[in-house]
Amino acid sequence: xxCKGKMMKELRVENIIKSYGNVKALDHVELTVxxxxxxxxMGPSGCGKTTLLLVILGALTPDEGHIRINGKDIxxxxxxxxxxxxxxxxxxxxxxxxxxxxxxxxxxxxxxxEAKIREKVDKLLRTVxxxxxxxxxPKELSAGQKQRVALARALATDPSxxxxxxxxxxxxxxxxxxVRANLKDTQKKSKVTTLCVTHxxxxxxxxxxxxxxxxxGKIIQCDNPQNILENQRNELVRKLIxxxxxxxxx
Amino acid sequence: xxxxxxxxxxxxxxxxxxxxxxxxYMLVSIFYLYxxxxxxxxxxxxxxxxxxxxxxxxxxxSSSLIVGGLAIAAAIPCAYLLAYRDFRGKGILETxxxxxxxxxxxxxxxxxxLLMLGPVRLAYTYMAxxxxxxxxxxxxxxxxxxxxxxxxxxxxxxxxxxxxxxxxRDVLGRVLLPLSGRDMLAGFSLTWARAMGExxxxxxxxxxxxxxxxxxxxxxxxxAAEMPQVAIAASVIAETLSIIALLSFKWIARGR
Numbered sequence: 001x002x003c004k005g006k007m008m009k010e011l012r013v014e015n016i017i018k019s020y021g022n023v024k025a026l027d028h029v030e031l032t033v034x035x036x037x038x039x040x041x042m043g044p045s046g047c048g049k050t051t052l053l054l055v056i057l058g059a060l061t062p063d064e065g066h067i068r069i070n071g072k073d074i075x076x077x078x079x080x081x082x083x084x085x086x087x088x089x090x091x092x093x094x095x096x097x098x099x100x101x102x103x104x105x106x107x108x109x110x111x112x113x114e115a116k117i118r119e120k121v122d123k124l125l126r127t128v129x130x131x132x133x134x135x136x137x138p139k140e141l142s143a144g145q146k147q148r149v150a151l152a153r154a155l156a157t158d159p160s161x162x163x164x165x166x167x168x169x170x171x172x173x174x175x176x177x178x179v180r181a182n183l184k185d186t187q188k189k190s191k192v193t194t195l196c197v198t199h200x201x202x203x204x205x206x207x208x209x210x211x212x213x214x215x216x217g218k219i220i221q222c223d224n225p226q227n228i229l230e231n232q233r234n235e236l237v238r239k240l241i242x243x244x245x246x247x248x249x250x
Numbered sequence: 251x252x253x254x255x256x257x258x259x260x261x262x263x264x265x266x267x268x269x270x271x272x273x274x275y276m277l278v279s280i281f282y283l284y285x286x287x288x289x290x291x292x293x294x295x296x297x298x299x300x301x302x303x304x305x306x307x308x309x310x311x312s313s314s315l316i317v318g319g320l321a322i323a324a325a326i327p328c329a330y331l332l333a334y335r336d337f338r339g340k341g342i343l344e345t346x347x348x349x350x351x352x353x354x355x356x357x358x359x360x361x362x363x364l365l366m367l368g369p370v371r372l373a374y375t376y377m378a379x380x381x382x383x384x385x386x387x388x389x390x391x392x393x394x395x396x397x398x399x400x401x402x403x404x405x406x407x408x409x410x411x412x413x414x415x416x417x418x419r420d421v422l423g424r425v426l427l428p429l430s431g432r433d434m435l436a437g438f439s440l441t442w443a444r445a446m447g448e449x450x451x452x453x454x455x456x457x458x459x460x461x462x463x464x465x466x467x468x469x470x471x472x473x474a475a476e477m478p479q480v481a482i483a484a485s486v487i488a489e490t491l492s493i494i495a496l497l498s499f500k501w502i503a504r505g506r
Contacts, residue, residue, distance in 0.1 A: 059409050079412040092410040096428045106414030109424070157414060 008035035009070050009160040009193050011056070016065035018051055025051040026062070027217035033161070036191040038184065040208030041219075042198055043240065048217040049197035050089075053163045056195070058082045069160050085154030085162040085192070089169055091146045093138040099125070099149050100134035106157040124152040128186055143170045144179040151183070155190050162187070164196035168203050180206055201243045205229075213237050280493075283485055290479060297483035305461035306469040307487055313379045313465065314445035320384055321391035321441040322434055328392050330422065333399035334408075348396070351389045359385055360454030367455075378456035379463050387445040391437030398433040399426055432503045439499030443492050 013031040017024065025048045033039045041049050054060040056067055058079035067074050074082055086092075093102050100121055107117045125131055128148040138146060147167060154162055164183075171179045184207055187194050197214075198204055204211050205225045212222040221233040232238040287294050297303055332344055351359075360382055364373055372378050402408060402425065411425045427434075449467035456463040458472060466488040474481040 057409070057413055059413075079409065080415050080417055082413070083415070084413060086410060086413040088406055088410065092406055094407060094411075094425060094429075105411070105416075105424070109411075109414060109416045109420040153414070 008191055010035050011161045011193055011195060012066075012068040012071075013052070013056065014066040014068065016052070016055055016067070017063045018048075018055055018060060019063055024217050026055065029065070029214075029217070029219055031195075031212055031219060031222070033193050033195050035193055038187050038194045038196065038207055038209050039212065040196045040198060040204040040210075041212045041214050042201060042204040042208075043214030045199055047214045049199075049214055050165055051217075052214075053086070053165050053195070053197055056161070057084055057086050057163055083157065083160050085157070085159035087147070087150045087154050087162070087164045087167055089166040091138075091143075091150040091170070093146055093149055093153075095138050098135050098137050099130060099141070102138070102149055103152045103156055105153060110157065120156055121152075124156055127189060128152045129182070142175075143172065144175050144182075147171065147179060148182065148186075151186055155186075155192065159192060162190075162192045162194040164194065166198050167196060168198065168200065183207065201241050205241075213240055215240065280489070283482070283489055287482060287486065290482075293479040294483045294486065297477075297480045298487065300480060300483070302460050302464070302469065303480060303484050303487070306464050306466045306484055307491075309376070309379065309461070309463065310446055310465040310467075310488065311491065313376065313383060314387075314442045316380055317383045317387050317445040318391070318438045318442040320380070321388035322395075322438055324388055325391040325395035325434070325437060326422070326427070329395035329399045330426070332396045333403050344396070348389045348393045351385050354386075355450070356382075356386055356448065357450035357454055360451035363451070363455040373455055374457040374459060374463055376456075376462060379452055379465060382451035382455045383445040383448045386448055386451060387441040390440040390444060391434065394433040394437030394440075395430060398430040402426055402429055435499060435503045439496055439503075442499075443496055446488060446492055 011031075011033040013029055016026050016029040018026040027048075029048075029052060031039075031041075041052065043049055051060060055062045058074075058077065062075075094105065097105065103121045103124055104117045107120060112120070122131075125134065128151055130145065130148055130152065133141070133145065138149070141149065147170070151167075167183060168176055168180055180203060196207060198207075208225060210222060210224050211228055212219045213228070214220070215236055221228060221237050223231075228237070228241060232241065328347055332340065332347075363378070363381055363385075367373060367378070367381065372381065407425055407429070408421050411421050416424065447467060448465075449471060452463070452465055453468050453471065458464045458468045466484045469484050470481045470488075473484075
């Protein structure tokens with residue numbers, strides 16, 4: 001339990017296989033994200049990262065394997081009953097809704113009262129530092145602001161798990177450090193179990209309490225950033241984290 | 251190099267001229283009617299107030315508006331099915347729902363309805379006008395809505411809505427429909443315009459009873475030889491209404 005009494009959840013991905021024709025996008029993927037942990041799955045484009053997120057989310061059905069939250073199998077639960085927060089690469093804000101309405105979306109469909117919605121949305125928008133922008137439409141926001149709206153919207157329904165797909169890929173370099181720090185800070189405050197996928201080693205080492213290195217649909221190493229820097233399991237891992245390796249060792 | 255440019259220019263000139271010829275053909279086809287009114291304009295104006303002409307206009311406009319509304323109601327479930335459900339024979343179903351009604355001979359369709367619905371006393375009624383017009387006109391709205399729903403599915407917005415707890419009714423009411431308003435309006439306008447021009451199916455299935463089933467196209471068809479000023483008056487009304495309505499719908503849709 002966290003300080004607010006909310007149950008923090010463990011996410012387990014067990015032996016997941018997902019194929020597209022003859023191509024195995026996910027090949028016996030095993031992963032455990034501890035309660036309130038920020039785990040990053042890092043790998044090159046096309047290695048199966050987004051497929052993994054969509055399988056956990058329930059948008060794709062795996063060929064084999066199980067997804068468990070706190071030990072409970074959620075394979076049979078439809079997407080709308082899994083209570084998993086999801087922030088896609090392009091943030092996926094509803095273009096016809098303003099910041100407030102986007103953030104309130106999940107609460108409205110769950111039939112919360114207007115007063116409760118107002119209270120929760122105001123609090124979330126304060127947390128992600130978007131006060132005063134409630135009436136802006138997505139097209140009037142910067143990439144960093146869009147990301148924060150998407151994050152607030154995903155957190156509004158108190159999800160068991162938060163999934164982030166390349167959350168920093170649309171952010172320009174000038175503001176990236178700040179946005180990244182905000183992202184980590186928001187996750188810490190919310191204490192939600194988070195699985196983030198990215199191709200960027202720098203983002204992975206900054207954000208992740210643990211990092212799972214993925215290649216060709218397989219997790220080839222999973223450890224905390226320090227251990228990965230010190231002991232790469234093989235040459236492939238060394239190549240994939242090369243930018244960090246150079247930065248820290250040279 | 252220079253020679254190549256010259257050749258290219260000549261080719262460009264040729265296709266521009268061809269395009270101009272097509273545009274001229276279209277414009278003349280649309281606007282010659284106003285020229286044809288010519289010196290007999292006073293006869294045409296008096297025909298505008300002819301009870302039969304007014305009746306045909308009322309039946310045409312009202313039935314086409316109803317068909318437009320029904321087309322939207324029909325397009326929503328059909329577009330959802332075609333955009334979100336994957337099943338065998340979906341391509342064929344799409345052809346039967348959207349493409350075939352636009353190419354099916356309307357006169358045959360009128361005959362089908364006459365055989366099928368005549369025995370239940372629907373032939374030669376106002377309802378028959380709507381049924382006949384709906385088949386050939388509704389596919390425009392279904393097509394626009396389906397294309398838009400597919401685009402939204404591609405964008406993944408419905409997946410995000412569902413991840414937030416939205417059920418199908420929420421996805422439809424809070425995401426798909428608000429984001430498809432412009433396309434629905436465009437579909438409605440084309441459906442309305444097509445319904446206004448429908449002749450053969452209505453003629454066969456609904457007949458030409460003034461103030462009941464007689465619409466502008468059937469009135470023009472029946473009076474063109476013997477009372478040309480009535481036919482011209484009715485045609486001027488139909489054409490003017492169609493142009494104004496289409497331009498208005500387009501303007502509204504662009505401004506949304």
